[in-house]
Amino acid sequence: MPASTRDYYEVLGVTKSANAEEIKKAFRRKAREFHPDVNSAPDAEERFKEVNEAYDVLSDPGKREQYDRFGTVGRGVGAGGPGGGYVDLNDLFGGGGGGAGFDMGDLFSAFFGGVSGGGRGMRREGRDMAMGMRITLEEAATGVEKEIVIDRLATCEACKGTGAAEGASVATCPDCHGSGQKVTERRTFLGVMQTAGPCERCGSSGQVLDNPCDECEGSGRVPDRDHITVVVPAGIRDGQQIRLRGIGEAGIRNAAAGDLIVTVRVAPHEFLHREGDDLHCKATITMTQAALGAELEVCGLIEDNEVKVPAGSQHGDSVRVKGRGMPRYGGGSRGDLIVHLGVEIPKKLSKRQKELLHELDTEFGDGATEEKGALERLKDWLRG
Ligand SMILES: [Zn+2]
Ligand SMILES: [Zn+2]
Numbered sequence: 001m002p003a004s005t006r007d008y009y010e011v012l013g014v015t016k017s018a019n020a021e022e023i024k025k026a027f028r029r030k031a032r033e034f035h036p037d038v039n040s041a042p043d044a045e046e047r048f049k050e051v052n053e054a055y056d057v058l059s060d061p062g063k064r065e066q067y068d069r070f071g072t073v074g075r076g077v078g079a080g081g082p083g084g085g086y087v088d089l090n091d092l093f094g095g096g097g098g099g100a101g102f103d104m105g106d107l108f109s110a111f112f113g114g115v116s117g118g119g120r121g122m123r124r125e126g127r128d129m130a131m132g133m134r135i136t137l138e139e140a141a142t143g144v145e146k147e148i149v150i151d152r153l154a155t156c157e158a159c160k161g162t163g164a165a166e167g168a169s170v171a172t173c174p175d176c177h178g179s180g181q182k183v184t185e186r187r188t189f190l191g192v193m194q195t196a197g198p199c200e201r202c203g204s205s206g207q208v209l210d211n212p213c214d215e216c217e218g219s220g221r222v223p224d225r226d227h228i229t230v231v232v233p234a235g236i237r238d239g240q241q242i243r244l245r246g247i248g249e250a251g252i253r254n255a256a257a258g259d260l261i262v263t264v265r266v267a268p269h270e271f272l273h274r275e276g277d278d279l280h281c282k283a284t285i286t287m288t289q290a291a292l293g294a295e296l297e298v299c300g301l302i303e304d305n306e307v308k309v310p311a312g313s314q315h316g317d318s319v320r321v322k323g324r325g326m327p328r329y330g331g332g333s334r335g336d337l338i339v340h341l342g343v344e345i346p347k348k349l350s351k352r353q354k355e356l357l358h359e360l361d362t363e364f365g366d367g368a369t370e371e372k373g374a375l376e377r378l379k380d381w382l383r384g
Helices: 008-012 020-034 044-058 061-070 104-112 137-142 287-292 351-364 374-383
Strands: 129-135 144-155 170-172 181-188 191-198 207-209 221-232 241-244 260-266 273-275 278-286 294-298 305-309 318-321 337-344
Touching: 008 020, 008 044, 020 044, 044 061, 061 144, 061 221, 129 144, 129 221, 137 144, 137 260, 221 241, 221 260, 278 287, 278 294, 287 337, 294 337, 305 318, 305 337
Parallel strands: 129 260, 278 337
Antiparallel strands: 144 221, 170 207, 181 191, 241 260, 273 278, 294 305, 318 337
């Protein structure tokens, strides 16, 4: 959302105390200026989207309040988001069609991929929201429950989301007769088209209130801060998303709420490296352990592991321990633990160790002389 880094008031060129009428006027002025059909500057489209986004927020009392309080209105407000693109040119130029012949808005919504008729705060469903969460690899292995704090528009408790004050009566909207939609006929260059659009009078709810709730001004939702427990299943991978249905922004007057999408980031581990569902680690063994074989204790995420190093292991060999890797997300057998062996050649030897190695060296035979010790021979071997 690059546009949201700019201040919405600045984008429209109004002060923070501007009233609804001033904001509307400023929007029309700016939108006319940057409409890509009348402004050929390369950044006109971007600026135009920015103006729309700012107006989308500042023209909606609920969103504006949230923006003033939190500096954001959650995900989906930006360009390309539902309802972000549609603007009726007739609206901008103040004409009721007149000589225009066809409605640029239709073309424009297709151009921006917007939902026809879904513009300017008419969306009733709550938006999806996005959050990030960081967990450790241990937590990814066992699964974890984490609490997150989320600022969003939540259902108004005072009116239970209905938007009506106590004792208020709800009547069928006289404009749309309760359908929430208004059908308009439009002349386009393809002929007369019937378009169903949202009813502005009732915000497409089909109902009007004679006495709206004080807390939410009739929208049925208020900015709120909530603590949500997110259950992270075992085996989750870095970057994977968890969708919590209905935990996003509340809808207008009990319309469907959006989802909360939590992106899980798994921090890298100190010594265990994950590849898919397998875990990799390094273990250092002595040259005698490599030659004779050994049993090692290797720390894992869920349990410690006995690792059998076979006799004759070489530097760089690896040992696979089946079923001791990460749990499989959504079930199934666990991945494997792969232990990469590093053979350490001693840099300092005691007198006794030196004697034993010389003895061993002689035992190896193979034309080796007394003068050429085991270490020398190893170096020869390394040289190829
Ligand atoms: Zn309310
Ligand atoms: Zn209506």
